[in-house]
Amino acid sequence: MPRQRILVIKLSALGDVVLAMGPFAAIRAAHPDAHITVLTTRPYVDLMKASGYFDSIAIDRRPKLSQPREVLALRRFLRNGKFDRVYDLQTSDRSGFYYKLFWPGPKPEWSGIARGCSHPHANPHRDSMHSIDRMAEQLLDAGIKDVPAPYLEGPDIDLERFGIRSPFVLICPGGAPHRPAKRWPAERFGLLAKKLADYRLTPVLIGTDKEAEVLNKIDQMCPKARNLMGRTGFLEIASLAARSVLAIGNDTGPMHIAAAAAAPSIVLFSNESDPKLSAPRGIGKDAVSVIRESDLRQLTVNRVMDEVRRRLDLTD
Numbered sequence: 001m002p003r004q005r006i007l008v009i010k011l012s013a014l015g016d017v018v019l020a021m022g023p024f025a026a027i028r029a030a031h032p033d034a035h036i037t038v039l040t041t042r043p044y045v046d047l048m049k050a051s052g053y054f055d056s057i058a059i060d061r062r063p064k065l066s067q068p069r070e071v072l073a074l075r076r077f078l079r080n081g082k083f084d085r086v087y088d089l090q091t092s093d094r095s096g097f098y099y100k101l102f103w104p105g106p107k108p109e110w111s112g113i114a115r116g117c118s119h120p121h122a123n124p125h126r127d128s129m130h131s132i133d134r135m136a137e138q139l140l141d142a143g144i145k146d147v148p149a150p151y152l153e154g155p156d157i158d159l160e161r162f163g164i165r166s167p168f169v170l171i172c173p174g175g176a177p178h179r180p181a182k183r184w185p186a187e188r189f190g191l192l193a194k195k196l197a198d199y200r201l202t203p204v205l206i207g208t209d210k211e212a213e214v215l216n217k218i219d220q221m222c223p224k225a226r227n228l229m230g231r232t233g234f235l236e237i238a239s240l241a242a243r244s245v246l247a248i249g250n251d252t253g254p255m256h257i258a259a260a261a262a263a264p265s266i267v268l269f270s271n272e273s274d275p276k277l278s279a280p281r282g283i284g285k286d287a288v289s290v291i292r293e294s295d296l297r298q299l300t301v302n303r304v305m306d307e308v309r310r311r312l313d314l315t316d
Helices: 016-021 021-030 043-049 068-080 092-098 131-141 186-198 209-223 234-244 253-260 301-311
Strands: 005-009 035-040 058-059 085-088 109-112 168-172 203-206 245-250 265-269 290-293
Touching: 005 021, 005 265, 016 021, 016 043, 016 131, 021 035, 021 043, 021 131, 035 043, 043 058, 043 234, 043 253, 085 092, 092 109, 109 131, 109 186, 168 186, 168 234, 168 253, 186 203, 186 301, 234 253, 245 253, 245 301, 253 265, 265 301, 290 301
Parallel strands: 005 035, 005 085, 035 058, 085 109, 168 203, 168 245, 245 265, 265 290
Antiparallel strands: none
16 A cells, blocks of 8 residues: 655744644654655755654745746646645645645645635634644644644754853844844843853853844853854754753744753743744743733843743842
8 A cells, every 4th residue: 555645834934833843743643654745945944854754855946926937846746746635834825825736636635724625724713823723723623633842852062162161041132133123132131141141151142144233242241151143053053952051032933943942941022923822832831931021122131030030040
């Protein structure tokens, strides 16, 4: 009997991809002998490989209708894959369009929200659910009952290579540049880093070159901080998070990685996003602490330090 062929669609973004790790695990557990392909975009290939849930990885070039050759190539991939079932965890207009690309031929079983699909997630309140809960309910409607919390395991890492002294706290002060209201001011992170250093905790800063101004500001304010700007990919972040005593940062993708790598985490939210819909999830009830202030410029360092002391059982 031929192996069942499964396609999982998860294209972006970083936080959503990390939150999907639990659903990925549930799909693999439900289809242990199937050949499972994931369709994703290039930035997330290494994460998909490291997860161990997939037999193959296909890269979606996200073609536009003005690129008919690319659209036809995607259609050939979908039709030639001879998939028995598709789990659309992206559930966007784009992935719904991919369902239409099977026309006029036979369509596979499809879990998602595409009109006419065999296993629709028809909850009218789905957009008011946390991403994890929404995907879990979607899979339940497709016959998959148990969805674990997201988990990521990075490779073994040599802290000396990064010049890190334990114990250390991972700090993620960046975020989407087009949404500055989601960022706690760099000066506050700098003061926080100094307070952490007073407790003999090494502040370890991560981020990309695009966040150089923020990272350098913190670095200047706290000479004991270790600035790893541009030196950590997604898997290195997971490895560092797993070795840290705590991770602190804005509502941004790397904090999802830290939580999924089982780091105790504190995530800072403004009114720009809703933690009830998108907060990082870790393993255990108290894995992630959320601190929310309508305007992050009003969030004090003392308030964040109070939560740090509680999480690490520190005393003055």
